[in-house]
Amino acid sequence: MALMITDECINCDVCEPECPNGAISQGDEIYVIDPNKCTECVGHFDEPQCQQVCPVDCIPLDPGHQETKDQLMDKFLKLTGKA
Structure with missing residues (x-):
């Protein structure tokens, strides 16, 4: 899934x-968050970096963009030109 930012x-x-x-x-x-660019940091980091730094915990998974x-x-490979 891509991530999303809530109104919090x-x-x-x-x-x-x-x-x-x-x-x-x-x-x-x-x-x-643009779901076409969000990889939940797969390929870059072990955990989504935005979630790690968010002080109000307002970045959940986006149920409208489910991905394995x-x-x-x-998506990471395509975005980085490694595909």
């Missing part, structure tokens, strides 16, 4: 620079 987001800006895929950006009201670890790895 306080716009603290700590998640955006941690994303190795550039999937996080400022939305209209809160930060948002293999699918996330395939």
